[in-house]
Amino acid sequence: MDIDEILRLAATPPATAWHDAQVRKGLRQLEQRHRELRRSGRDPAEGVELADPLRDTDDEAARIARQAELAGLGTFTWTAKTNLLSWSNRLARMLGFGPEVTTPSVPLCLERVHYQDRELLTHQLEQAWRTASTTEVQHRIVRDGDEILHLHTFVEVLLDDADTPVGLVGTAQDVTELVRNQQELARVNKRLETIISTVGESLADYDPHTGLLSRRRFVSELDRAVDHGPGIVLLLGLAGLGEVNRAQGPEGGDRLVEQVATALKRVIDAPGRLLARVGGTEFAVLIPGVSMDGGAAIAADLLDVVHTRYLSAGRQRLDGRVGLVEYGQGRPESGEDLLIDADLALYEAKDTGKDLASGVLYASRRARRAQWRERVEQAIRLDRFELHAQPLLDLATNRVTRHELLLRLTEGNELVTPSSFLPTAERLGLIGEIDRYVVGQAAELLATTPADLHLQINISGGSVGDERFASFIEERLDHYAVDPARLTFELTETALIGNVTAAREFADRLRALGCQLALDDFGSGYASLTYLRSLPFDVVKIDGELVKNLTSNKGDQVIVESIARMCAELGVRTVAECVEEAGALERLRGYRVDFAQGWAVGREIPVRDLFGTQKAASRRARHRTA
Amino acid sequence: MARHSLTYQPTGDPADPFEALYRSHSHRLKCYLRTRSSNWHLIEEVVQDTFLVALAKWPQIRQYEKPGGWLYKAADLKLKERLRREAHCEPRAEIRAEPVDPYGTADASVAISELLAQLPPRMAQVLYLSCSLDFTSKEVAQILGITLNTVNTYRRDGRRRFREILERADLPKRGA
Numbered sequence: 001m002d003i004d005e006i007l008r009l010a011a012t013p014p015a016t017a018w019h020d021a022q023v024r025k026g027l028r029q030l031e032q033r034h035r036e037l038r039r040s041g042r043d044p045a046e047g048v049e050l051a052d053p054l055r056d057t058d059d060e061a062a063r064i065a066r067q068a069e070l071a072g073l074g075t076f077t078w079t080a081k082t083n084l085l086s087w088s089n090r091l092a093r094m095l096g097f098g099p100e101v102t103t104p105s106v107p108l109c110l111e112r113v114h115y116q117d118r119e120l121l122t123h124q125l126e127q128a129w130r131t132a133s134t135t136e137v138q139h140r141i142v143r144d145g146d147e148i149l150h151l152h153t154f155v156e157v158l159l160d161d162a163d164t165p166v167g168l169v170g171t172a173q174d175v176t177e178l179v180r181n182q183q184e185l186a187r188v189n190k191r192l193e194t195i196i197s198t199v200g201e202s203l204a205d206y207d208p209h210t211g212l213l214s215r216r217r218f219v220s221e222l223d224r225a226v227d228h229g230p231g232i233v234l235l236l237g238l239a240g241l242g243e244v245n246r247a248q249g250p251e252g253g254d255r256l257v258e259q260v261a262t263a264l265k266r267v268i269d270a271p272g273r274l275l276a277r278v279g280g281t282e283f284a285v286l287i288p289g290v291s292m293d294g295g296a297a298i299a300a301d302l303l304d305v306v307h308t309r310y311l312s313a314g315r316q317r318l319d320g321r322v323g324l325v326e327y328g329q330g331r332p333e334s335g336e337d338l339l340i341d342a343d344l345a346l347y348e349a350k351d352t353g354k355d356l357a358s359g360v361l362y363a364s365r366r367a368r369r370a371q372w373r374e375r376v377e378q379a380i381r382l383d384r385f386e387l388h389a390q391p392l393l394d395l396a397t398n399r400v401t402r403h404e405l406l407l408r409l410t411e412g413n414e415l416v417t418p419s420s421f422l423p424t425a426e427r428l429g430l431i432g433e434i435d436r437y438v439v440g441q442a443a444e445l446l447a448t449t450p451a452d453l454h455l456q457i458n459i460s461g462g463s464v465g466d467e468r469f470a471s472f473i474e475e476r477l478d479h480y481a482v483d484p485a486r487l488t489f490e491l492t493e494t495a496l497i498g499n500v501t502a503a504r505e506f507a508d509r510l511r512a513l514g515c516q517l518a519l520d521d522f523g524s525g526y527a528s529l530t531y532l533r534s535l536p537f538d539v540v541k542i543d544g545e546l547v548k549n550l551t552s553n554k555g556d557q558v559i560v561e562s563i564a565r566m567c568a569e570l571g572v573r574t575v576a577e578c579v580e581e582a583g584a585l586e587r588l589r590g591y592r593v594d595f596a597q598g599w600a601v602g603r604e605i606p607v608r609d610l611f612g613t614q615k616a617a618s619r620r621a622r623h624r625t626a
Numbered sequence: 627m628a629r630h631s632l633t634y635q636p637t638g639d640p641a642d643p644f645e646a647l648y649r650s651h652s653h654r655l656k657c658y659l660r661t662r663s664s665n666w667h668l669i670e671e672v673v674q675d676t677f678l679v680a681l682a683k684w685p686q687i688r689q690y691e692k693p694g695g696w697l698y699k700a701a702d703l704k705l706k707e708r709l710r711r712e713a714h715c716e717p718r719a720e721i722r723a724e725p726v727d728p729y730g731t732a733d734a735s736v737a738i739s740e741l742l743a744q745l746p747p748r749m750a751q752v753l754y755l756s757c758s759l760d761f762t763s764k765e766v767a768q769i770l771g772i773t774l775n776t777v778n779t780y781r782r783d784g785r786r787r788f789r790e791i792l793e794r795a796d797l798p799k800r801g802a
Contacts, residue, residue: 003789004757010738011758013653023649029674030648034681045679049703050686053768054695060773067771071703072710134776136746154748156773169773178710 060158061169068171077158078106079167085109094151094174096143114140114148125155125168132157132165138175150179207277208545209254210261215339215423218276218284222335230328231288232295235342236264236302237350238281239319242415256309256318257281263305267298279420282346284339292358295324299356321349322356340424344371350411369428376430380437384410387441389610391602392456392575392595395588402454404490404597405442406604407434418458426460435463439473441607442487447480449611456488456518456539461495465502470509477513484514488539492520496531507535518575523563532570540567544578544598551583564591643688648677651694654759657739658698659705661750664743668708676701692765698755699769744791745784748772752780753788 013019037044049070056063065075065088074091078084085104092101095112113121117139128135134156141149155170205217213221225231238260245253257277264283268275274286287298299322306320323346327333349357379385385407392402409416425431442457463469477484489510496503507517518539519532523546532540542563546556560576567574576588579598588596652673659669676697680687687693742750748770755766756777763777770777 003785003792006738006792007753007757007788009734009758010657010742010754011654012735014733014735019653023652026652026674026677027645027648030677030681033674033678037678037682044675044682048679048700050679050683050696052690052696053699053771054690054692054765056768060767063768064771064773071706071771132775133779134772136748156776158773159775163775 061167064156064169064171071171072173074172074174076104076109076170076172077167078169080165081167091172094149094172095141096147112141112143114142116140121153128155128157129165129168132159132163138179148176149174150176210258210277212261212265212283213274213276215276215278215284215419218274218278218286219335219339221274222286222338225286225288226327226333226335226338229288230291230326231286232290232292232298232324232326233338233342234285234287234295234299234302235278235323235339235346236283236285236299236306237279237321237323237346237416237420238283238306239321239350241281241318260306260309260318263309264302267301267305278339280417282420284342292324292326295326296356296358299324303355321346321354323347323349324356324358326358336427340372340427343421343424344375347375347411369430372424372428372430376425376433379409380433385434385437386410386415387438387445387607388604389455389607390597390604392597393585393601395585395593395596400602401452402456402488402595403610404456405438405445405458405607407438407458422460426462429462431460431462432466432469435459435469436472440476443476443480443482445607445611446482446486451483451486453611454486454488456490458490458492458520459495461492464491464495464506467502467505470506470513473510473515474513484510485516488516488518490518490520490541493531496535500531500534503535507537511536511538521577523559532567532572537572539573539575539594541575541577541597542593547576547584547588547598548578548580550576550579550587551581557587560588560593561591564588564593568592644681644684647680647693647697651697652677653735655697655701657735657758658751658754659701660736660739661743661745661754662702662705662747663709668712669705672701672705672708676704692761694759695761695765695769699771702751702770741791741795742788745787748776749780749784749787752777753784756781757785 053067058066061077065077068075069088069090072090074088074094076085076087076091083106085106087095087104087109092098092104095109097104097108101108110118110122121137121139124135124137127133134154136152136154138150138152141151143149151172152175153170153172155168157165158167158169160166205214206212207214222233238257241253241256244256261275261277261283264275264285268285268287272288276284276286278284283302285298285302287295290298303320303322306318309318323342323344325338325341325345327338345357349355386409388406388408389403390406391400392404393399394401407418407422409418409421422431422434425434438457442455446453446455459469477487491503510517516538517536518541519535519537520541521543522532522540523543531537540563542560546559546563550556550560564574573594575595575597576584576593577597579585579588579596579600582600585596585600655673655676656666656669659672660666663669679700680693680697687696690696739754742754745753751770752766752772755761755769756763761769763774763781767774767777
């Protein structure tokens with residue numbers, strides 16, 4: 001196809017019924033507006049030049065000057081033969097000359113050009129003259145001593161009948177406001193990026209509810225501590241919080257966790273000791289220079305603190321278990337491995353009903369992995385994994401059109417949140433089995449529910465990097481004959497770190513399949529914008545920490561609105577997470593956020609309650625596809 | 627005739643001169659204005675406002691040999707005015723994004739106008755008016771208020787630069 005054919009295509013309206021409908025709609029709108037104008041007596045042509053430009057018989061310089069004047073531009077004409085310059089009144093005013101200046105000249109003009117821009121402007125003009133071509137240049141004018149104006153000057157060469165240059169004609173537009181706005185915009189954008197980074201940094205290092213160290217920071221501190229002598233790591237798991245959440249909402253659970261954290265700080269408070277919140281219901285403690293016996297005593301103190309708290313109305317006490325491991329026994333241990341061992345000890349305590357279990361230090365990664373694999377396989381085999389669904393409200397239609405599937409693990413009578421077990425499963429390379437479990441369950445669920453149900457599921461970085469995972473998804477969707485467009489995969493920034501090439505391939509395959517992709521927790525990390533630019537996301541989920549206090553926090557309002565606008569420009573839909581106040585919904589709607597998710601919309605409900613028994617649904621699906 | 631009495635009513639007749647003008651140029655005008663702004667909502671408004679003026683002054687404008695010449699000039703001036711006014715508004719945080727096809731139709735004319743928008747606005751306008759539409763160089767100069775020399779220079783340079791843009795855009799080959 002040659003370039004002329006392509007350019008002609010640019011003026012070829014689409015021959016579609018949709019386009020015809022748009023034309024008819026446009027004509028109807030014109031009819032309505034025309035009728036209203038007639039009624040009001042207003043003239044839509046006021047200030048509009050109505051003359052036919054194609055019948056213009058003026059010479060070029062006069063025509064250009066007249067049209068520029070209509071467009072609010074200043075003009076000048078320079079004739080080579082006489083070296084005379086003429087300018088319009090508007091340009092004279094732009095340059096700061098009053099009516100007393102009757103003889104415009106090139107030196108007079110250049111005198112007003114900012115000294116840093118003078119050389120550039122002169123060079124551009126000379127080059128345009130030499131090559132008989134057109135030039136555009138943006139430069140500053142200094143007038144009345146110190147006032148600076150930004151002008152955009154467009155200069156053309158006038159030719160005679162023999163195509164010989166005879167002069168210059170120029171139009172100048174005052175773009176000062178535009179430039180100032182661009183500068184301000186750049187400043188605001190820079191600030192926005194800084195805020196996002198700062199928020200991301202603080203979120204990464206500290207738990208926003210309790211102010212304690214985050215898991216990431218704790219592991220990093222642990223890495224440093226093991227190099228400086230022995231000590232112990234305790235992992236305290238709370239039991240009973242699920243009931244509080246159910247009865248009092250997440251605020252009730254958060255309040256109780258904050259109270260426990262404050263009390264634990266008092267027990268732990270000593271130099272060198274660290275306390276962190278490493279999961280929704282788990283606290284980790286690092287105590288250097290203490291043996292297992294000393295650790296057991298501290299564990300007992302911690303449990304005392306827990307047992308003095310009541311779940312609700314003083315009837316039932318909060319419960320807890322502790323897993324304890326010792327480090328510094330000659331083997332080099334990483335912080336993450338120690339935490340995993342403490343977690344396995346805690347798991348043993350829960351499993352055996354003891355308050356405290358002292359863990360062994362697994363000699364190798366393989367041993368840890370084997371232990372954890374058994375735990376994961378057991379969870380799948382014994383139906384300990386449970387899927388919950390949380391609704392997403394379409395803010396344009398005010399209807400729930402999507403659900404996010406959330407994975408929970410039942411241990412004893414407790415529902416364990418993913419933050420307590422997924423990081424370890426991921427580190428030990430067992431996350432793929434969990435992701436496959438979720439995908440399989442989601443596909444079954446879609447096969448047994450109405451066709452307008454859309455599900456969003458979370459995928460780990462490990463699976464993103466696994467070439468076979470996309471094939472597995474394809475196979476499952478195919479097996480259940482499910483429309484892939486009903487499934488969105490949520491990826492966090494953490495899942496993408498170091499994985500961008502694999503993520504790109506994964507994303508391309510899923511999109512080719514017809515699934516959608518969402519970038520989760522947007523705004524919580526350092527590089528969300530980078531990932532948004534480099535990967536084809538359909539949906540961005542705005543991090544809950546930016547949304548939770550939206551009605552009262554001005555900074556959050558600015559960030560959320562900006563993210564929503566940016567995504568709208570990119571054609572990416574947005575979800576606001578953790579919407580906990582009804583007042584936030586209207587604000588989000590105003591920002592043109594597409595979906596809201598959180599307690600103000602609806603709580604998470606076990607899938608079996610929402611869509612019928614999960615297993616029953618699965619059986620129906622198997623029967624149908626058999 | 628009802629059209630020029632009190633109110634305008636669409637006749638649905640493709641031969642009706644105003645409707646023919648609208649059918650022929652409303653979409654083209656949008657693609658043309660895309661060379662100056664990526665804000666499709668604003669472009670839509672400007673196109674409708676321009677046609678509203680054309681409708682109000684139809685007895686005059688219909689006399690023109692090529693009413694399209696007036697349309698493109700008037701719409702361009704209107705858009706510039708709107709952009710100037712918006713430049714005076716308080717700036718808001720935004721992160722520049724690649725423009726998207728608002729119609730979601732992967733329509734060729736929209737896609738090509740997006741590519742044309744990568745050229746300097748006046749150069750893109752010259753290419754559109756002279757190569758996509760059938761205005762002569764002199765007419766283009768009259769519509770845009772520039773010299774014939776500039777039209778010829780921009781037409782030549784614009785084609786070269788647009789070819790480079792097309793190569794970078796890696797458009798699907800015919801039959802692919």
